[in-house]
Amino acid sequence: MKIIRKAGLLAVSLLALCHPATAGDGKLLATAGLTQVEGSGGGGIVPWATINGYATKEQISVSAFNTHVAVDDYQLNALGMSLSLFNRVEFSLARQSFDLPSAVIELGLGDEINQTIYGVKARLYGDLVYSTWPQISFGIQHKKLADGAIAAAIGARESDRGTDYYLAASKVHLGAAGGYNLIWNLTARATQANQMGLLGFGSQTQESHQVMLEASVGVLLSRKLAVGFEYRQKPDNLAAFKEDDWADIFISYNPNKHFNITLAWANLGNIAVADEQQGIYLSTTGYLW
Amino acid sequence: MSFIKKRFSLIMIAMTLCLSACVSQPEQSVYQQLGGQEKVTEIVQNFIYEIEFNETIFDYFKETDIQRFHDKLIEHICVHTGGPCEYTGDTMEQVHTGMQITEADFNLTVDLLINAMTKANIPHRLQNRVLAIFAPMRKQMIYI
Structure with a gap:
């Protein structure tokens, strides 16, 4: 975390030297969105069309996030940072650590799975709040496993790396939900990833990308507080383990333009050897610049 | 998986129904809900006060005839919220041309308007309307 923050400060200093852009505080409160579990600007499990941070057209922003997911038999930690330029392009870097249950550790393949995700997203059209049509963005998440041994052992076609491509549409409708502001997002993701990539990519029978739909709906109860629901369709590639779609309900608190904290109840279904995985999702994003 | 999908469809249908119920037209105009001329005037006066104490936004108003801005903005809000007024001011394009207002400063001004409404005790949901x-x-106000 410390190293990442230092790297962030360095990146910011370099950018500040070469461009007169000012700090990213130009968006309306809570319209920066959150950081999703793979490091892209989004909701919690779904990448949105939003460009991370509060930067508008003349501004840049840097943010850091940390997400912890604790379900019945597993825990996932994700941390990372992102750099957004002019509300146009977002670069993100995230590291996921997935703790394995003791039954799996006994097999001798390690006690956690680590994955690094390199993300880039470009806003193609629109403004989340002001344009008539939704904001549209295209993004890529390149995922690299630190050690593909487990993925290979359970039958993944690609055991160490894979790339997701997604197209997302997001829109805020002012006052549309009985006077409350409504936000929705719809994402189509082409992916081969098994459990986001933690269990590798594809299988002997699934060699190509499949398109999965992901959706989020939220209501802003005040300028600072949002509640909502998310759904993420997932592929089910591996013969050995069933993979289920994911869903969560969340509450997000955005006290100011420097910080947000989101708590969710997630239902992740079957993950590898364990069924009906439900639990808590807790995520914070700090906007450093 | 199909069980989850079925449940998902049900939730989506429920949300759609809720939304269509929620967006049904209120009977009163927004102008009436605000509290008519008296409240609109209070909001505009609060808004001017907010602007005067914000260095960034006040810069845009250096050459402005504040009394005229006060009167025309009251008319403007009245007309667009469904009140019984006539707008006698210039168009949004005419007023803002040459100012080169950025997205960030536009949003900052929205924040000031929200502050002005909050200080006039306008409820959150009515503010959003x-x-x-x-x-x-x-689009008639920024980068022109």
Whole structure:
């Protein structure tokens, strides 16, 4: 975390030297969105069309996030940072650590799975709040496993790396939900990833990308507080383990333009050897610049 | 998986129904809900006060005839919220041309308007209805 923050400060200093852009505080409160579990600007499990941070057209922003997911038999930690330029392009870097249950550790393949995700997203059209049509963005998440041994052992076609491509549409409708502001997002993701990539990519029978739909709906109860629901369709590639779609309900608190904290109840279904995985999702994003 | 999908469809249908119920037209105009001329005047006076104490936004108003801005903005809000007024001011394009207002400063001004409404005790949901009326005018106001 410390190293990442230092790297962030360095990146910011370099950018500040070469461009007169000012700090990213130009968006309306809570319209920066959150950081999703793979490091892209989004909701919690779904990448949105939003460009991370509060930067508008003349501004840049840097943010850091940390997400912890604790379900019945597993825990996932994700941390990372992102750099957004002019509300146009977002670069993100995230590291996921997935703790394995003791039954799996006994097999001798390690006690956690680590994955690094390199993300880039470009806003193609629109403004989340002001344009008539939704904001549209295209993004890529390149995922690299630190050690593909487990993925290979359970039958993944690609055991160490894979790339997701997604197209997302997001829109805020002012006052549309009985006077409350409504936000929705719809994402189509082409992916081969098994459990986001933690269990590798594809299988002997699934060699190509499949398109999965992901959706989020939220209501802003005040300028600072949002509640909502998310759904993420997932592929089910591996013969050995069933993979289920994911869903969560969340509450997000955005006290100011420097910080947000989101708590969710997630239902992740079957993950590898364990069924009906439900639990808590807790995520914070700090906007450093 | 199909069980989850079925449940998902049900939730989506429920949300759609809720939304269509929620967006049904209120009987009163937003102008009436705000509290008519008296409240609109209070909001505009609060808004001017907010602007005067914000260095960034006050810069845009250096050459402005504040009394005229006060009168025309009251008319403007009245007309667009469904009140019994006539707008006698200039168009949004005429007023903002040459100012080169940025997205960030536009949003900062929205924040000031929200502050002005909050200080006039306008409820959150009614504030959003006011913002929804004026948000589409942004394109006639920024970067011109």
